Amino acid sequence: MLLTVIFYIGITVEAMTAALAAGRRNMDWFGVCLIASVTALGGGTTRDILLDHYPLTWVLNPYLLLIVCAAALFTVAIARVAHRLRWPFLLLDAVGLVAFTIIGCNVGIEAGHHPIIVIVAGMLTGITGGILRDVLCNDIPLVFTGELYATVSIVTGTLYYAGLTAGLPADLVILVAIFIGFPLRVAALVFRWEMPKFVYDKDLR
Numbered sequence: 001m002l003l004t005v006i007f008y009i010g011i012t013v014e015a016m017t018a019a020l021a022a023g024r025r026n027m028d029w030f031g032v033c034l035i036a037s038v039t040a041l042g043g044g045t046t047r048d049i050l051l052d053h054y055p056l057t058w059v060l061n062p063y064l065l066l067i068v069c070a071a072a073l074f075t076v077a078i079a080r081v082a083h084r085l086r087w088p089f090l091l092l093d094a095v096g097l098v099a100f101t102i103i104g105c106n107v108g109i110e111a112g113h114h115p116i117i118v119i120v121a122g123m124l125t126g127i128t129g130g131i132l133r134d135v136l137c138n139d140i141p142l143v144f145t146g147e148l149y150a151t152v153s154i155v156t157g158t159l160y161y162a163g164l165t166a167g168l169p170a171d172l173v174i175l176v177a178i179f180i181g182f183p184l185r186v187a188a189l190v191f192r193w194e195m196p197k198f199v200y201d202k203d204l205r
Contacts, residue, residue, distance in 0.1 A: 002174065003099055008067070010096025011040040015068040017089055018133050019075035020082055025137050029073065035136055036072035037065060042129040047104050047121050051111055094152075094185035098178050101126040101153045105160050115161055122157035123150055146194035148185070156181035 018039035022032040104125025108118035134141040163173030
């Protein structure tokens with residue numbers, strides 16, 4: 001139940017932030033809704049396609065598309081004050097990242113995949129939507145520019161899987177994963193923690 005609530009909050013926030021990204025590229029309303037749908041549902045879709053897990057989440061529950069598009073169009077309506085909601089967006093996005101990761105891990109576990117694939121499934125669910133959004137908006141994905149985002153997803157997925165493997169109650173493991181993954185992401189935002197970058201500026205010609 002907790003994961004379901006967070007999932008709906010997560011896709012709503014992802015749709016809203018994606019709508020703002022589309023607005024910065026002067027897209028029409030169809031473009032806004034498309035970018036929002038790809039961002040909010042793209043992670044789970046990519047995971048399901050790669051793991052041969054069907055039906056896709058939004059095919060099984062088409063109302064998800066309506067929720068995402070409604071959130072995107074609502075963002076268009078409040079765009080002038082959206083900048084004041086930066087931190088609420090970031091905090092809810094952090095919660096969504098953790099929830100998406102756990103949900104993705106569950107899909108991998110239920111399909112009987114190797115632990116590495118389980119963690120990768122969680123990571124794909126958590127970060128791929130944002131990657132697709134940035135690519136479609138002609139930006140370098142934030143997750144590739146030092147943002148401590150994928151790392152948080154990997155840590156969360158590893159903790160979650162390890163807790164389940166240890167035989168701990170599922171609800172307890174979910175709470176532990178949330179109470180570690182969420183503060184880690186927030187701390188990365190506050191203290192600007194980043195992954196080491198590879199800089200190579202030599203011309204091989």
